[in-house]
Amino acid sequence: MSSSDTLVKSGATPPEDPADLDALAALPGVPRIVPRRRPGQWAAAALVLALLALVAQSVVRNDKFQWDVVGEYFTTAAVLRGLWLTLWLTAVVMAAGFALGTLLAIGRLSANPVLRSVSWGYVWLFRSAPILVQLLFWFNIGALYPTLFGIKTVDLLGPVTIAIVGLTLHEAAYAAEVVRGGILSVERGQIEAAQALGLGTWRRWRRVVLPQAMRAIVPPAGNMLIGTLKGTSIVSVIAVQDLLYSVQLVYHRTYQVIPLLLVATIWYVVVTSVLSVGQYYVERHYARGSERSR
Structure with a gap:
């Protein structure tokens, strides 16, 4: 009983x-x-605790990890410059990607069949091609268009510009689906009630749709932000001196591969942890008044 x-x-x-x-x-x-x-x-x-203790002991006591080398290079100027470029690139790509993605989401929800089809085609194409292929394509765009606007392509599109263009176009396709899903999560009755109150289109979006849509947008957007931060490491293949490329330059000279990779890994973990904390508080802000805010 x-x-x-x-x-x-x-x-x-x-x-x-x-x-x-x-x-x-x-x-x-x-x-x-x-x-x-x-x-x-x-x-x-x-x-599980016993296994974790054994793993931690193995990592700490294994001299091949060379923790003294990790501490030596952790805050060097080259590594910090690479970290700054990684953070800057992440911020620019996320801002531009969500701006373009919002336009694409509006196009996909539009009653205009041309806008709806073009937006769907963009999302389909850029989600289908791997990001590495896209970056290499833009890196070699000069083979197709030697000049753009009367300027040589190699002078107009440097490695950093190519990284911004390639990552932004890629992220925009995913951001469009995140924004579209958030908008669709708002009940139709909420919009109809706002219309019945005489609210204009902009005020309906600002006061009714967006605050409720953000509850569904913030969690995947936070995951995209963290994914973009780590995904920027792929720009090292086109010689952009981000965090990973900076440590690669060092270990190509010193042959201390493991400790330098640990330097990059620890920085990624630190920044990702800070972003995760920020995501938690943003989610709690937009979840006010719902059970998820408890």
Whole structure:
């Protein structure tokens, strides 16, 4: 017999809050409630903790990781310049990608069949081609168009510009689907109610649609931001001196591959952790008034 059945038969009302169990146990005729023992879960947890301890000990005590070299290069000027370019590139690509993606999302939701088809075609094409292929294509665009606007392509499109163009066009395709999904998550009745109140189109979007759509947009957008941060490492193939390329230049000279890769890895983990904390607070802000905000 369950505890709730016992409480019902004894004439007591089962508590909604588990914190009231102690007070309930003091009632006459109510048996003491004992939590269910789960020895299997505790054994599994102990096994996992033991394995984690062994792995941590192995990483810390293994001299081949060369932690002294990691500390030596962690804040060098070359690494910090690469980190700054990575952060700057991530910010530019995300801002431009979501600006273009929002236009594409509006086009996909448009009643105009031409805009709807062109937007769908863009999303289909840029989501189908791997980002590495796209970057290499833009890097070799001079073979197709030696001059653009009367300027030699090699002078107009440097490695950093190519990285921005290629990553932005790629991210915009995914941002379009994120924004479109967020807009579609807003109930039609909300928009109709705003129309009934006489709100104009801009005020409907600003006051009704966007605040509710952001609840669905922020989580995948945060994942895209973190993915873009890590995805910028691919620009090293076109000689953009981001964080990964900066450490590659060092270990090509010193042959200390593992510790230099650890430098890049730790920086990626630190920045990703900071972005994850920021995402948490942004999600909580837009989830105010809903159960998810608790």
